[in-house]
Amino acid sequence: MTIRGRFITLEGGEGAGKSTVLDALRTLLAATGVDVVVTREPGGTPVGEAIRSVLLDPRLHGGIAAETELLLMFAARAQHVRETIAPALAVGRWVLSDRFTDASYAYQGGGRGQPNQRIAELERWAADGLQPDLTLLLDLPVGVGLARARGRGPADRIELETQDFFERVRAAYRARAAAQPARFRIIDAGQPLDAVLDQVRDAVAGFVAAGGA
Numbered sequence: 089m090t091i092r093g094r095f096i097t098l099e100g101g102e103g104a105g106k107s108t109v110l111d112a113l114r115t116l117l118a119a120t121g122v123d124v125v126v127t128r129e130p131g132g133t134p135v136g137e138a139i140r141s142v143l144l145d146p147r148l149h150g151g152i153a154a155e156t157e158l159l160l161m162f163a164a165r166a167q168h169v170r171e172t173i174a175p176a177l178a179v180g181r182w183v184l185s186d187r188f189t190d191a192s193y194a195y196q197g198g199g200r201g202q203p204n205q206r207i208a209e210l211e212r213w214a215a216d217g218l219q220p221d222l223t224l225l226l227d228l229p230v231g232v233g234l235a236r237a238r239g240r241g242p243a244d245r246i247e248l249e250t251q252d253f254f255e256r257v258r259a260a261y262r263a264r265a266a267a268q269p270a271r272f273r274i275i276d277a278g279q280p281l282d283a284v285l286d287q288v289r290d291a292v293a294g295f296v297a298a299g300g301a
């Protein structure tokens with residue numbers, strides 16, 4: 089019998105360092121002999137990546153209704169769960185995803201004001217109720233993250249939002265982490281990269297040592 093793989097997600101505001109941490113985590117898990125699939129949201133499948141290019145297109149700034157944005161996030165996620173994540177977990181592989189449904193609660197819920205109940209309903213049927221086993225929340229002051237993200241290249245559609253928007257996103261993430269302490273580990277992502285990576289390694293090593301449960 090194959091043991092179900094484990095599902096780990098990375099979350100955080102803009103420029104939190106998720107991509108940087110993801111590479112280190114992939115190496116760490118591979119070194120422990122874990123067969124890991126690395127993926128991202130929105131995206132992770134051909135149709136999901138096509139939806140991502142619409143969602144992040146800065147030319148559409150102000151031109152996508154909050155409801156449309158929420159549905160597009162879940163359209164991409166429905167495909168991602170069925171085509172990429174669930175099949176990998178079913179054969180015992182571990183999945184490491186740069187964002188998942190918590191991002192919808194934070195951005196579309198906290199940021200755009202979409203009701204949590206509506207997001208929960210979409211989570212149940214579009215995402216099949218799938219929950220990560222472990223979520224690393226890379227938390228840092230909004231201004232620090234935006235400066236990092238903006239230093240890296242042109243802003244995408246969502247990065248064009250206001251500081252207030254991102255403060256609401258951060259608050260929503262922190263509220264979810266506080267409500268689900270068994271699943272979340274909060275990483276202080278405002279520290280130098282080495283210190284951030286140390287916290288991430290400790291969190292994942294603890295999770296693996298506990299049997300990845």
Ligand code: T5A
Binds near residue numbers: 100103108109279284
């Ligand atoms: N979204 C997504 C929703 O609204 N709803 C949803 O349901 C989902 C799934 C996706 C966008 O879509 C939104 C959220 C996003 O706005 P994305 O590419 O996943 O886009 O998200 P971003 O946050 O935009 O990703 P970024 O690539 O900007 O940020 P990362 O990956 O968190 O940061 P990273 O690693 O690229 O680092 C940014 C810069 O900072 C440096 C790096 O070298 C890099 O230059 N850096 C550090 N510098 C100093 N100290 C550290 N500790 C550093 N760590 C990284």
